[in-house]
Amino acid sequence: MSSDKDRDSSSSGPEIATPTTSGPPSPQLSASQQYPTSPPSGESHHHILILISLIYPATIVLGSLFSIISPIGQSASYFSRKNNIFNVLFVKIGWFWTTVAFLVHITNLRHPNVTHARSKALIRWGLATLAWILVTQWFFGPPLMDRTFTVTGGSCRPNYDTQPFTLASKSEQAFTSAACKGTGGKWDGGHDLSGHAFMLTHASLFLWAEALPRLVDSMWRGTVGPRNLTPLMAEWFGVHWFVWGILGLWWWMLLMTSVYFHTWSEKVSGWFVALFEWGILYAYMIPLNPQARRLFGTPTV
Structure with a gap:
């Protein structure tokens, strides 16, 4: 009986370890590789x-x-x-x-x-x-x-009541808002x-x-x-x-x-x-x- 057991154990041979992975281990990623730094x-x-x-x-x-x-009037605001x-x-x-x-x-x-x-x-x-x-x-x-x-x-409308005549005449000839205001006229009448x-x-x-x-x-x-x-x-x-x-x-x-x-x-x-x-x-x-x-x-x- 003991000889049969010896033969059975000897015939089985040494135990062979089976590899658990099919390839080389994955390399460790650096922080910059794990986290992309370029934005969309x-x-x-x-x-x-x-x-x-x-x-x-x-x-x-x-x-x-x-x-x-809003019921608040314009005069109530600083802006x-x-x-x-x-x-x-x-x-x-x-x-x-x-x-x-x-x-x-x-x-x-x-x-x-x-x-x-x-x-x-x-x-x-x-x-x-x-x-x-x-x-x-x-x-x-x-x-x-x-x-x-x-x-x-x-157009630039002169104000003859408050402007000197010479400035009022210049207001009538003003073609820009800056020139109109500079002579004391009012930029009025068009799409502003x-x-x-x-x-x-x-x-x-x-x-x-x-x-x-x-x-x-x-x-x-x-x-x-x-x-x-x-x-x-x-x-x-x-x-x-x-x-x-x-x-x-x-x-x-x-x-x-x-x-x-x-x-x-x-x-x-x-x-x-x-x-x-x-x-x-x-x-x-x-x-x-x-x-x-x-x-x-x-x-x-």
């Missing part, structure tokens, strides 16, 4: 920018409705006065402050070829500045907003395209288009990466606090303009004209046209 780009930025652009017509509608249903400090020191020279905010942004770009990125950004700023000049300052004579006013029947609605919308959309990639980059890396969201957002807001502040002020002043000044059609036309340069360059040409991207570049981090 191109199409994602485009969609976000389109959504942001809807804030401004919504603001005009909200402010206009408030002006209709209903044209000489309020925010209007005088900021909105009246709004493109200057927009340019300062833009320069703060491009000074802090992180692009590998930062000189090239800044030069392309300055080209885009030049186009936005040209649009602002043509609408509000000069268009081979009077700017487009003043030409619109006179074409629709407006809202310069505030135009400038505030135009400037805001320009800054959003330029600064959005940097904001999305900081939020994306903070959300999916190994780093904490708070320091990344602190980095963006720390560097771009001025950009963010100007965007917030421009939105607030657009709301105040919508509540206290201009008719529906004047505010809507100002907003609509503001869409032209932004819509052509940022919403159409840069996202969809490779040649335009090579010529004007793309907003970057």
Whole structure:
């Protein structure tokens, strides 16, 4: 009996270990491989920018409705006065402050070829500045907003009761709102395209288009990466606090303009004209046209 058992155990042979894996072990991924650090780009930025652009017509509608249903008179609000400090020191020279905010942004770009990125950004700023000049300052004579006013029947009406005769005569010959006000006349009678609605919308959309990639980059890396969201957002807001502040002020002043000044059609036309340069360059040409991207570049981090 014992010999049979010995033979059975000896015939079974040594036990062979069966491998548990069919290939080499997977390599350990680094933190940068586990967490992508590049934010969505191109199409994602485009969609976000389109959504942001809807804030401004919504603001005009909200402010206009408030002006209709609110029982509070204009005299009760500080912002209903044209000489309020925010209007005088900021909105009246709004493109200057927009340019300062833009320069703060491009000074802090992180692009590998930062000189090239800044030069392309300055080209885009030049186009936005040209649009602002043509609408509000000069268009081979009077700017487009003043030409619109006179074409629709407006003119500078002198006030013979309060003006000297010589100034009243000059008022009748004024073809721009600035010249009319300078002589003491009243710019009256035509469609007064809202310069505030135009400038505030135009400037805001320009800054959003330029600064959005940097904001999305900081939020994306903070959300999916190994780093904490708070320091990344602190980095963006720390560097771009001025950009963010100007965007917030421009939105607030657009709301105040919508509540206290201009008719529906004047505010809507100002907003609509503001869409032209932004819509052509940022919403159409840069996202969809490779040649335009090579010529004007793309907003970057």
